[in-house]
Amino acid sequence: MEVETTDWRSNVRRKWIRSLQFLLPIVATVVVVGILFWMLGAPPLHAFWQIIDGGLGDWMKIGNTLLLFCPLLICALGLLYTFKAGQWNIGMEGQVTAGAIAVTLVVRLGDQLPRSVLLMLMLLVAMIAGALWAAFCGLLKVKGQVSEIFSGMGLNFIASGVTIFLICGPWRQSTGATLSGTTPYPEQALLPRLSSSRFSWVGLALAIAMLALTYLVLKRTTWGVMLRSIGLSQRSLITKRLNPSRRIMEAFLVSGAMAGTAGFIQTAGVYQKLVVSIAGNIGFLAIFSVLLAGNDILKLVPICLFFSLVMKGGSRLQQLYQFDYSVGLLVQILGVFFVILASGLSNRKGD
Amino acid sequence: MNQFWIQSLRTIVGSGTPLLIAALGEMITEKSGVVNLSLDGSLLLSSLVGFVIASHFGVAWGVIAACITGSLMAFLLAFQTIRRRQSQTMVGYVLMMLGIALSDFLGQPFVMKPGPYWSRTPLPILSQVPVVGEIFFNQSPFVYFSLLLVAVCWFWLEKTRHGLELRAIGENPESAFRRGIPVNKLRFLYTLVGGCFVGLAGASYSLGIRPGWTRGHTLGEGWLALALVIFGGWNPIRVLLGAYLFASLTSASGLVQKLIPGLPPQLSGVAPYTMMIIALMFVQNRSVFKRYKAPEALGRPFKE
Numbered sequence: 289m290e291v292e293t294t295d296w297r298s299n300v301r302r303k304w305i306r307s308l309q310f311l312l313p314i315v316a317t318v319v320v321v322g323i324l325f326w327m328l329g330a331p332p333l334h335a336f337w338q339i340i341d342g343g344l345g346d347w348m349k350i351g352n353t354l355l356l357f358c359p360l361l362i363c364a365l366g367l368l369y370t371f372k373a374g375q376w377n378i379g380m381e382g383q384v385t386a387g388a389i390a391v392t393l394v395v396r397l398g399d400q401l402p403r404s405v406l407l408m409l410m411l412l413v414a415m416i417a418g419a420l421w422a423a424f425c426g427l428l429k430v431k432g433q434v435s436e437i438f439s440g441m442g443l444n445f446i447a448s449g450v451t452i453f454l455i456c457g458p459w460r461q462s463t464g465a466t467l468s469g470t471t472p473y474p475e476q477a478l479l480p481r482l483s484s485s486r487f488s489w490v491g492l493a494l495a496i497a498m499l500a501l502t503y504l505v506l507k508r509t510t511w512g513v514m515l516r517s518i519g520l521s522q523r524s525l526i527t528k529r530l531n532p533s534r535r536i537m538e539a540f541l542v543s544g545a546m547a548g549t550a551g552f553i554q555t556a557g558v559y560q561k562l563v564v565s566i567a568g569n570i571g572f573l574a575i576f577s578v579l580l581a582g583n584d585i586l587k588l589v590p591i592c593l594f595f596s597l598v599m600k601g602g603s604r605l606q607q608l609y610q611f612d613y614s615v616g617l618l619v620q621i622l623g624v625f626f627v628i629l630a631s632g633l634s635n636r637k638g639d
Numbered sequence: 640m641n642q643f644w645i646q647s648l649r650t651i652v653g654s655g656t657p658l659l660i661a662a663l664g665e666m667i668t669e670k671s672g673v674v675n676l677s678l679d680g681s682l683l684l685s686s687l688v689g690f691v692i693a694s695h696f697g698v699a700w701g702v703i704a705a706c707i708t709g710s711l712m713a714f715l716l717a718f719q720t721i722r723r724r725q726s727q728t729m730v731g732y733v734l735m736m737l738g739i740a741l742s743d744f745l746g747q748p749f750v751m752k753p754g755p756y757w758s759r760t761p762l763p764i765l766s767q768v769p770v771v772g773e774i775f776f777n778q779s780p781f782v783y784f785s786l787l788l789v790a791v792c793w794f795w796l797e798k799t800r801h802g803l804e805l806r807a808i809g810e811n812p813e814s815a816f817r818r819g820i821p822v823n824k825l826r827f828l829y830t831l832v833g834g835c836f837v838g839l840a841g842a843s844y845s846l847g848i849r850p851g852w853t854r855g856h857t858l859g860e861g862w863l864a865l866a867l868v869i870f871g872g873w874n875p876i877r878v879l880l881g882a883y884l885f886a887s888l889t890s891a892s893g894l895v896q897k898l899i900p901g902l903p904p905q906l907s908g909v910a911p912y913t914m915m916i917i918a919l920m921f922v923q924n925r926s927v928f929k930r931y932k933a934p935e936a937l938g939r940p941f942k943e
Contacts, residue, residue, distance in 0.1 A: 324744070324745075328747075376728060376732075378732070428916065428920065432919075432920045432923055432924060433923040433924065434916065434919045434920055434923055435919075437676070437728070438862065438865070438866055438915065438916065438919055439916055439919075441859075441862045441912075442862070442912035442913070442915050442916045443912075443916075445859055445909060445912040446909050446912055446913065449905040449906075449908055449909035450905070450909075452905050453903045453904075453905040456904075457903060572736060575732070576733075576736075579729060579733075611744075611747075612743055612744050612747045612854075614740050614743035614744050615744060617736075617740045617743075618740040618741065618743075618744045621733070621736050621737050621740045622737070624733055625733055625734075625737050628719065628725065628729070628730060628733055629719065631725075632719050632722075632723030632725055633723075635723040635724050635725065636722075636723070
């Protein structure tokens with residue numbers, strides 16, 4: 289049995305480590321990214337300022353950053369269900385794509401419908417498509433014992449291939465196939481926007497609704513508690529009675545539906561058409577967000593806001609310094625990487 | 640055996656080699672109980688580093704640099720998961736994305752640049768052997784490395800005491816520890832060795848069968864290698880057979896693509912992943928594959 293130490297020295301050390309775990313990743317990321325920028329010919333301080341300015345510089349930019357935030361938060365929330373059930377839904381990227389493809393199909397077939405009906409249909413179809421794509425992962429896991437990591441990644445690549453096929457083939461633009469995407473959506477298939485920004489209250493409403501819903505479901509319903517039990521131990525006698533296979537499938541379906549919703553926002557809001565990388569790494573960033581947030585659902589909000597800021601600001605750097613468009617992603621991943629290194633500090637032997 | 644078949648088999652052996660090397664490395668790591676999910680990123684980064692160094696200092700140094708890069712990635716994984724006991728899945732995943740993003744970003748100046756590579760060098764006597772010689776011994780040096788590594792791995796695992804210890808720390812680290820085997824130290828070492836193999840595999844892309852560098856040069860191959868370890872049941876010979884089987888199916892799908900013009904061109908790009916999923920389904924569920932069990936302690940940190 290462990291005896292909790294009241295040794296003042298180790299208490300002080302623990303407090304030190306906690307503050308270090310917060311500060312070190314920030315400093316390390318800034319330093320390393322600064323060096324990388326400098327190596328590629330961009331003055332670091334100016335580049336950092338450009339990221340912030342690119343994301344928050346004026347109301348339009350703030351609106352666009354917020355628009356990126358919504359699908360990211362929704363995906364992160366969706367991941368909570370599968371994580372609680374002990375699964376790594378790495379296939380989220382593909383589920384977002386599946387939702388986006390389904391939305392585009394509806395737009396192509398139903399552009400005669402009135403706007404509100406069309407948008408609701410698009411959302412519904414996106415959720416179903418995302419859920420179905422996730423169901424593949426779930427089935428492969430539950431019936432086939434195939435790790436959801438492999439099926440997820442495999443399905444990501446397949447979804448990506450299907451998208452490219454559609455963009456260069458049946459759904460190509462009339463002026464000729466181009467990798468910049470399909471023909472842009474007609475006005476009634478777009479989310480209602482504020483003036484010149486692409487920000488839409490629909491995206492924000494969906495995000496807030498899902499945040500509240502997820503919080504309630506995971507913390508206050510029986511189903512949420514069941515998921516958590518299954519995540520903790522799949523083999524105990526108690527969890528066997530909870531029908532873990534069924535719960536895992538349900539978690540994947542919910543997760544996929546939310547990914548589909550994100551796909552809906554990505555097509556009808558952010559890009560306004562189907563493009564090659566329609567999921568824009570949201571699936572992967574959402575995983576990072578959940579890893580950083582730990583068990584705290586509300587922490588997801590500032591973390592996702594930060595990620596969307598860097599995404600939006602990073603695209604500015606791409607224009608200014610001809611950086612590769614992976615620069616935003618790199619900054620984010622380095623941040624996550626250093627956080628992980630720092631969080632390991634509290635696991636040192638002897639502590 | 641007519642020339643067409645011999646040439647096809649030779650191409651298959653050549654194109655299956657990088658996957659083989661990467662899968663062997665991962666097999667060693669997993670035998671010791673550690674999963675290295677960072678393969679995709681590791682392969683990309685080491686293949687970039689290998690290419691860059693080779694462009695300035697020659698292929699040999701490029702290969703060494705690639706191996707070091709692979710080991711470095713593995714070191715980060717090993718340190719965080721063994722010394723700091725963090726989740727192998729989480730650390731591996733983050734390292735994978737880091738490798739991908741770094742290689743995309745740092746590789747920009749080198750896209751589509753011509754560079755050196757190891758071309759085919761027939762071995763003096765062996766390549767004269769009627770059929771086998773042409774297929775296996777008239778290849779780039781990477782192929783020879785891969786065959787050597789298969790032999791070394793098999794011998795190490797089956798015939799040496801060290802190999803027994805390796806298997807022990809992956810199957811039952813508690814008992815191994817009680818017998819005096821330094822479980823975590825050995826896990827660390829074998830993870831590094833596996834990473835070195837992965838680095839070599841990366842080099843065998845950019846300095847071998849896929850010379851040069853492009854964005855996402857080896858994207859997705861790491862996952863195929865990971866699946867190959869499972870499909871090969873953590874056994875070097877079966878991994879070799881699996882790698883060549885996989886390479887032949889991939890070539891076949893490319894051939895089908897050419898022969899049937901109506902098919903979407905993305906099909907052959909997507910085929911490997913479909914095959915991967917099917918292969919995994921197959922192996923996990925047929926009882927004839929009972930001997931393909933994973934090392935018992937795979938993925939579980941060991942507290943000494």
